[in-house]
Each structure stands twice: as C-alpha cells, then as structure tokens.
Amino acid sequence: MKSTDLTVTVEEALRIVLDSTLPLSSESIPIMKASNRVLYNDVVADTNVPPLDDSGMDGYAIIAADTTGASRDRPARLQVLGEIQAGASIEGKEVTKGTAIRIMTGAPIPRGADAVIQVEDTEEEPGYVKVFRETERFENYRFAGESIKVGDIILRKGDRLTSAKVGILASLNHDTVTVYRQPTVSIISTGNELADIGEEIRFGQIRNINAYSLYSEVGKYGGIPHYLGIVKDTMAETREMFLKALESDVVISTGGVSMGKYDFVKDIFADLGIDISFEWVKVKPGRPCTFGKKGDKLVFGLPGNPVSSLTSFIQFVRPALLRLMGATRIHKPVVDAILDEDINKPAGKVFLLRGRFTIRDNEFRVVTTGNQKSSVLRSMSEANCLIVVPENTTRMKAGERVAIQLIEHDEV
Ligand code: AMP
Numbered sequence: 001m002k003s004t005d006l007t008v009t010v011e012e013a014l015r016i017v018l019d020s021t022l023p024l025s026s027e028s029i030p031i032m033k034a035s036n037r038v039l040y041n042d043v044v045a046d047t048n049v050p051p052l053d054d055s056g057m058d059g060y061a062i063i064a065a066d067t068t069g070a071s072r073d074r075p076a077r078l079q080v081l082g083e084i085q086a087g088a089s090i091e092g093k094e095v096t097k098g099t100a101i102r103i104m105t106g107a108p109i110p111r112g113a114d115a116v117i118q119v120e121d122t123e124e125e126p127g128y129v130k131v132f133r134e135t136e137r138f139e140n141y142r143f144a145g146e147s148i149k150v151g152d153i154i155l156r157k158g159d160r161l162t163s164a165k166v167g168i169l170a171s172l173n174h175d176t177v178t179v180y181r182q183p184t185v186s187i188i189s190t191g192n193e194l195a196d197i198g199e200e201i202r203f204g205q206i207r208n209i210n211a212y213s214l215y216s217e218v219g220k221y222g223g224i225p226h227y228l229g230i231v232k233d234t235m236a237e238t239r240e241m242f243l244k245a246l247e248s249d250v251v252i253s254t255g256g257v258s259m260g261k262y263d264f265v266k267d268i269f270a271d272l273g274i275d276i277s278f279e280w281v282k283v284k285p286g287r288p289c290t291f292g293k294k295g296d297k298l299v300f301g302l303p304g305n306p307v308s309s310l311t312s313f314i315q316f317v318r319p320a321l322l323r324l325m326g327a328t329r330i331h332k333p334v335v336d337a338i339l340d341e342d343i344n345k346p347a348g349k350v351f352l353l354r355g356r357f358t359i360r361d362n363e364f365r366v367v368t369t370g371n372q373k374s375s376v377l378r379s380m381s382e383a384n385c386l387i388v389v390p391e392n393t394t395r396m397k398a399g400e401r402v403a404i405q406l407i408e409h410d411e412v
Pocket residue numbers: 189190191193194206207208209210211254255256257258260263303304305306
C-alpha cells in the first residue's frame with residue numbers, strides 16, 4: 001500500500017528543503033570564469049580606486065577661481081604650460097595662477113589645479129586657451145578613492161558575481177576569487193514509455209523532455225548537470241541508477257513518484273537509506289514530489305509531467321542549488337498583478353498557473369498562457385510568471401489582484 005502521509009504545503013516544503021541545505025565548500029577560480037558564482041568571503045579593498053586624483057574629461061587643468069566672470073564674450077585667457085596624457089607622469093608639472101595644462105580623461109591632475117574645464121568650453125590659440133564659462137572647484141575632478149577606499153568592504157560573502165562585481169575585482173588587481181563550489185547534479189528520467197532524442201519512437205512512446213529542460217535549469221542556477229539517462233520502470237535498474245547518481249551533491253529524477261503500480265522510486269529511496277521528508281505537496285501542478293537526504297546529498301523525486309517537474313524544480317530544487325552555492329538571495333520576486341481574465345479552481349491546494357505578465361500604465365497585468373494541464377509544456381514555454389492562486393480561493397474575477405512569481409527574473 002502506498003500512503004499519502006508526508007503531505008506538506010509549498011511553504012513547508014521550501015522550508016524543509018532550505019533547512020536541509022548547507023552551502024558547499026570553497027574553491028579559487030579565475031575572475032574570468034566567475035560570472036554568477038557566489039563569493040565565499042568579503043572582499044576588502046587594499047588600494048584606492050582611482051589611485052590618484054584624475055581628470056573626468058578631456059580639457060584643461062586649471063584653478064577654478066581664474067575663470068570667475070568668464071563668458072563667451074569675455075573669456076578667461078590662461079597660459080598653456082603643457083600637456084598631460086592619460087598614464088603620464090605629473091612630475092614637475094604645476095598649475096599656477098593664470099595658467100592651465102591641457103589634460104586628457106583619466107590623466108592625473110597636476111599640482112595646483114582644482115578643476116578641469118572640458119575642451120568644448122574652450123578655444124586654444126598659440127600658447128593660450130580661452131575659457132568661455134565660469135568653472136566650479138572640482139568640476140570634472142575625480143578624487144582618489146572616490147569609487148573605492150582602502151579598507152572598504154566592497155563585496156560581501158554571499159554576493160552573486162555580476163559583471164560589475166567582476167569589474168570591481170579587476171580594479172583591485174584580483175585575478176582569482178574564492179567562491180562556493182558548484183553543486184554537481186545527476187539527472188535521471190524514469191519511464192518505460194520514454195524514448196530519447198534520436199531514438200526511434202515505438203508505439204506508445206513519447207520523447208524524454210524532462211531531462212533536457214531540467215538540465216537547462218540546473219545550469220542556469222549554477223549547478224553542474226550530469227544526465228545519466230533513461231531508466232526503465234524496474235526495481236533493479238532504478239536502484240542501480242540512483243546508486244550511481246548519489247555520487248553527485250544533488251540527485252533529480254522525474255516520474256515514478258505517484259500512485260501507479262510501477263511508481264517505485266520512493267521504494268528505492270527507502271531501500272538506499274535516503275531519509276524522506278515529504279512525498280506530496282499541496283500544489284498543482286506538482287503534487288507528487290519527494291524530497292529526501294542521504295548524508296549531505298539532496299535527493300528530489302520530481303513528478304513526471306513536464307510542467308510539474310519544471311515548476312517543482314523552480315519552487316524547491318532551484319532554491320536548494322542557490323543555497324548550496326552560497327547565494328543569500330534565493331527567492332524569485334513575487335509582485336501583485338491585475339488579472340485580465342477570470343479564474344476558477346477547486347479549493348484544497350495552491351495553483352501555480354502558467355501566465356504571461358506585461359506592464360501597462362505602471363501596473364503588472366497578467367493572463368494565463370492557455371491549456372493548464374500538467375502535460376502541456378507549450379503553455380509553460382510561453383509563460384514568464386506563475387500566477388499564485390491561494391489554497392482556499394476558488395474564483396477570481398478579471399480586475400482582481402493576484403500574486404505572480406516572476407520566474408524569468410533574478411532572485412531577490
Ligand atoms: P509518472 O509519474 O511516471 O506516471 O509520469 C507522469 C506523466 O509524465 C506520464 O504521462 C509520463 O509519460 C510523463 N513523463 C514522465 N517522464 C517524462 C519525461 N522525462 N519526459 C516527458 N514526459 C514524461
């Protein structure tokens with residue numbers, strides 16, 4: 001007899017998964033490979049950025065007070081003492097009253113100068129430059145340490161490395177960075193009816209979809225996916241496959257976790273000593289969904305239907321992968337949207353409807369993307385959000401507000 005104990009709500013399931021998940025160890029990698037990885041340590045600046053006061057414009061380093069009262073008709077006329085290129089030395093260079101030094105963007109500001117007037121507001125004549133407007137002190141003047149000061153905690157443990165953060169590491173002369181290790185993730189498809197891509201389809205067979213959409217998801221959230229293949233619905237084969245899969249940090253299987261006579265993935269979990277925390281979630285799609293642990297390894301027996309396995313992945317596996325690789329922001333943004341159609345559903349579980357939001361007049365508006373059967377992946381491929389219809393809500397009218405989870409957006 002298969003039991004329906006171990007039923008949890010979506011919130012409980014997520015809490016159980018997160019409580020069971022600890023970040024992995026660290027590794028040092030080149031910053032060029034660090035995009036999207038998560039910092040293992042705070043990064044403290046040991047240099048100022050920029051290192052020196054420098055110019056924010058091509059123009060002339062001047063003393064601002066020398067331009068008092070200057071205008072197009074009555075320009076200030078300053079003697080040009082020389083030139084400073086970006087990267088050049090300023091030794092022996094000094095701006096004194098009534099003089100200027102031609103300067104390029106990024107070049108160090110010479111002694112004496114307290115502003116840079118951009119070339120567009122000047123005109124050079126032999127030996128002199130005419131300045132056509134008053135210049136304020138520190139105009140176009142970039143201060144040493146203005147971006148980053150020595151001692152600043154500039155990046156934090158748990159930060160996901162965006163391109164700008166990789167740039168910060170470069171500005172501090174780091175060619176490597178210590179990040180959390182990426183989880184390895186084994187993916188198994190179960191089902192006698194499955195034919196893999198390229199295999200001949202016999203009567204009654206369907207293509208194996210889940211392995212590929214989940215492979216894509218695992219990579220997207222920082223895991224290293226290993227696709228182990230299709231396993232037939234036999235105890236022996238399933239057992240052997242899971243044994244192999246348990247070499248990874250995370251195991252994801254699809255199918256075989258429901259009430260069918262040949263759904264014995266959970267029996268195999270028990271047999272392999274996987275400690276099961278839940279087997280059913282009060283949600284549609286995705287009710288059959290098993291989660292367990294063996295030691296530190298996380299094992300997810302996801303449902304077989306392609307939409308169910310993807311939405312279960314998004315709700316439970318994705319946050320676990322992010323936590324394993326050290327991320328502190330793991331929740332997809334949820335915002336309120338105005339429904340543009342009526343929705344009816346039975347009470348008793350949360351529905352996560354595939355939807356598409358647009359933004360009109362500063363408001364999120366949302367519609368469903370069509371056929372909501374768990375087997376219809378098409379409506380998932382057209383979705384950019386999941387409409388969260390609460391457990392005990394049965395009817396919603398167009399114009400009402402509903403929560404939507406933005407599944408294509410970064411975590412917050
Ligand atoms: P199950 O829970 O194993 O009975 O699977 C539920 C439904 O999902 C069945 O219609 C299966 O054919 C389908 N299914 C299971 N695994 C896959 C897969 N990898 N790709 C596409 N459909 C699948």
